Amino acid sequence: MPTEKSKPVVAFYGLTCCAGCQLEVLNLEEELLEILGHINLVQFRMGSSAKHPGPYDVCFVEGSVTNEAELAHLKELREKSKVLVALGACATTGGVNALRNGRNIEELKQSVYGDASHVRTLPQIQPLKEYVKVDYELQGCPIAGDEFIEFLTALLTGGEPSEKNYAVCVECRLKENICLMKEGELCLGPITRAGCGARCPSVGFPCEGCWGPVPQANVESEINMFSQKGASFDVVVRKFRMFNASMEDFMKQLKKRLDIEWL
Ligand code: SF4
Ligand code: SF4
Ligand code: SF4
Numbered sequence: 001m002p003t004e005k006s007k008p009v010v011a012f013y014g015l016t017c018c019a020g021c022q023l024e025v026l027n028l029e030e031e032l033l034e035i036l037g038h039i040n041l042v043q044f045r046m047g048s049s050a051k052h053p054g055p056y057d058v059c060f061v062e063g064s065v066t067n068e069a070e071l072a073h074l075k076e077l078r079e080k081s082k083v084l085v086a087l088g089a090c091a092t093t094g095g096v097n098a099l100r101n102g103r104n105i106e107e108l109k110q111s112v113y114g115d116a117s118h119v120r121t122l123p124q125i126q127p128l129k130e131y132v133k134v135d136y137e138l139q140g141c142p143i144a145g146d147e148f149i150e151f152l153t154a155l156l157t158g159g160e161p162s163e164k165n166y167a168v169c170v171e172c173r174l175k176e177n178i179c180l181m182k183e184g185e186l187c188l189g190p191i192t193r194a195g196c197g198a199r200c201p202s203v204g205f206p207c208e209g210c211w212g213p214v215p216q217a218n219v220e221s222e223i224n225m226f227s228q229k230g231a232s233f234d235v236v237v238r239k240f241r242m243f244n245a246s247m248e249d250f251m252k253q254l255k256k257r258l259d260i261e262w263l
Contacts, residue, residue, distance in 0.1 A: 004040065008057035008156065011043035012087075013077055015063030015070045016097060020142040021088035022046045022062055028145045035149070038156055054080035058155065062087040064097040064125045071122075071131060078132040083155070086128045089141035093212040094246035096141070098125040101245045126246050136161055139195055141210035141243060147195050164194040167214045168207050172198035180206050186226050186239060191217035210243045219253035233258065 012022055026046045028035070042052035059081035065071050078084055089095030100108055105123040109116035128134050138151055154161040168189035172179070180187050180201055187206035189198070193214045200207050219240075226236050240254050 007038060007040040009052075009055070010039045010041050010058045010060070011052060011054070011056045011081075012041075012046070012060045012062070013043065013073075014045070015061065015074065015091070016066040017063030017088070017090040017095075019046065019062070021090075021138075021140075022060075024142040024145055025148060028149065031145075031149055035152065039152075056081045058083045058085065060085045060087045061128060062091050064090045064094055065128065065131055066097065066122055066125065067120050068122070069120075074128060074132055083135045084132065085136045085138060085151075086134045087138050088143050089139060089210050089212065089243050091128045092137040092139050093127055093244050094125040095210070095243055098244075098246035099241060101125055124246070139193060139211040144196050144199070146197075165215050166194050167217075168192045168194050168196065168198050168201070168211065170194055171196070172201045174198075175202055177201050180204070181225065181229075184229055186229060186231055186235070188222070188239065190225075191219060191222045208239070208242050213244060213247055213250045217250065217253075219250065220257050223254070223257050 012025070014022060022044070023046060025044075026032070039058075041048075042050065042056070054077075056077075059077050061074065061077060061084065063070075065074055086092045090097055094101070101124050105121065106116075109119050109121065113119055127137075129137070136151070136155075138147060140147070151161045153159075171194050172189055175198055177198065185206040187201060188209040189201060189207040191214055192207050192209045193211040195211050198207075223236060226239075231239075236258065237254070240250070244250050
């Protein structure tokens with residue numbers, strides 16, 4: 001067991017989000033004590049009010065940058081951290097926060113707040129890596145506890161955390177699930193990065209894409225499958241945008257295929 005001084009200093013921070021990814025770490029009840037034996041967790045507001053000014057060996061950041069103050073905070077965390085990890089969909093793809101992208105932000109603010117003159121917000125949501133250097137990303141809304149442990153183990157033992165550059169369908173088929181597409185459902189599994197263990201299709205729900213696009217996602221063929229199943233234009237656009245509205249390449253392919261201006 002490492003001594004207190006030799007343990008890496010680890011911090012968790014949250015920008016705009018629901019804090020569900022930090023909660024997922026807290027939910028690792030049985031493994032948490034073991035994990036704490038190997039790290040010096042100095043900042044984790046889900047479990048402690050203790051604060052630590054840094055520097056940090058590893059800093060996990062969940063949430064999206066939605067205003068200038070958060071952008072300054074993210075840059076400060078980057079400067080203080082040897083390794084910065086984007087945690088969850090809000091941080092890696094913009095997640096549901098990016099649904100505002102492409103909309104008139106002033107109209108949106110007004111429809112939510114009425115008099116919105118005091119609301120300071122950026123018009124677009126981008127993944128954290130668009131603002132600062134991100135060393136690693138853990139996807140998902142929320143992240144998966146077992147992927148978090150696998151990642152931390154690799155990091156602490158000097159290994160390179162594995163990247164799952166294949167689709168959710170692979171995990172789904174390995175579980176011998178019956179494909180929901182055959183039953184008429186619209187599933188984003190073929191174009192979504194694996195890592196969740198096919199969480200949704202395994203319990204009868206189609207994938208909504210929260211792990212982000214798999215590299216070289218074949219968007220065209222996915223849309224063709226959706227349209228063969230009678231999906232309307234609206235449904236296709238909503239489904240693709242749900243977690244990935246800020247994924248430029250993904251949206252470009254969708255826009256090209258559907259021949260639309262607004263995305
Ligand atoms: S990725 Fe999902 S669960 Fe995680 S903080 Fe964002 S909204 Fe919450
Ligand atoms: S249910 Fe979805 S994830 Fe599973 S094999 Fe079919 S398309 Fe792929
Ligand atoms: S199946 Fe799709 S929507 Fe469900 S957790 Fe996995 S990536 Fe996210």
